[in-house]
Amino acid sequence: MEPAAIAALREEYEAAGLSEAEAGHDPVPLFERWLEEAVASGMHDPNAMALATASPGGRPSVRVVLLKGFDAEGAVFYTNRESRKGEELEANPHAALTLLWHPLQRQVRIEGAVTRVSDEESDAYFASRPRGSQLGAVASDQSRVVPDRVALERAYDAAEATYPDGVTRPQAWGGYRVALDSVEFWQGRTGRMHDRIRFSHVDGGWLRERLAP
Numbered sequence: 001m002e003p004a005a006i007a008a009l010r011e012e013y014e015a016a017g018l019s020e021a022e023a024g025h026d027p028v029p030l031f032e033r034w035l036e037e038a039v040a041s042g043m044h045d046p047n048a049m050a051l052a053t054a055s056p057g058g059r060p061s062v063r064v065v066l067l068k069g070f071d072a073e074g075a076v077f078y079t080n081r082e083s084r085k086g087e088e089l090e091a092n093p094h095a096a097l098t099l100l101w102h103p104l105q106r107q108v109r110i111e112g113a114v115t116r117v118s119d120e121e122s123d124a125y126f127a128s129r130p131r132g133s134q135l136g137a138v139a140s141d142q143s144r145v146v147p148d149r150v151a152l153e154r155a156y157d158a159a160e161a162t163y164p165d166g167v168t169r170p171q172a173w174g175g176y177r178v179a180l181d182s183v184e185f186w187q188g189r190t191g192r193m194h195d196r197i198r199f200s201h202v203d204g205g206w207l208r209e210r211l212a213p
Contacts, residue, residue: 018187018195024067027183027199027205029074038101052096053088068125074177075110076117080142082172089114104190112179122174134167135159140147
């Protein structure tokens with residue numbers, strides 16, 4: 001596409017707004033309600049979220065992961081802890097998340113400190129995964145350079161042969177929890193006068209503020 005054509009891409013947001021009364025005083029029930037509405041809308045992967053991490057030197061990187069748990073303690077996702085994101089989180093345990101629900105003209109941004117979930121939680125989630133996904137976690141040395149696709153398929157076949165029945169969770173594979181230090185809800189509005197309401201975790205409670213769009 002020509003640069004002018006890209007610049008001309010535009011959509012008017014005309015959904016209902018988000019008032020302070022609708023937002024309430026706690027981001028957790030609001031997030032849960034919005035997630036339920038995203039699921040009910042039938043959109044693809046409503047739990048997909050962009051995860052941003054940074055190296056100790058401040059070099060950022062971002063990729064899409066899947067939300068697999070959410071409560072007052074934070075947002076949970078799972079990955080290979082020896083991947084690039086895992087290495088960055090171990091060295092700099094802070095992250096930012098964004099969930100975009102475009103059909104609903106909404107997005108949610110979460111920022112917070114990151115901790116590992118317990119081995120028990122990781123084991124329970126790993127056991128719930130389809131066998132193919134379990135084998136993939138065993139076979140993939142995530143983020144590392146491989147010679148070709150054949151090498152990946154051979155590693156998968158080897159994992160399948162090693163685990164003819166149940167698959168054991170790899171030691172390097174597990175979950176992370178991003179604390180809800182800040183949770184911002186964005187609702188698209190006409191004229192780009194969007195609603196932005198941010199909750200910040202302060203002194204054990206929540207500070208709610210409206211931000212200019």
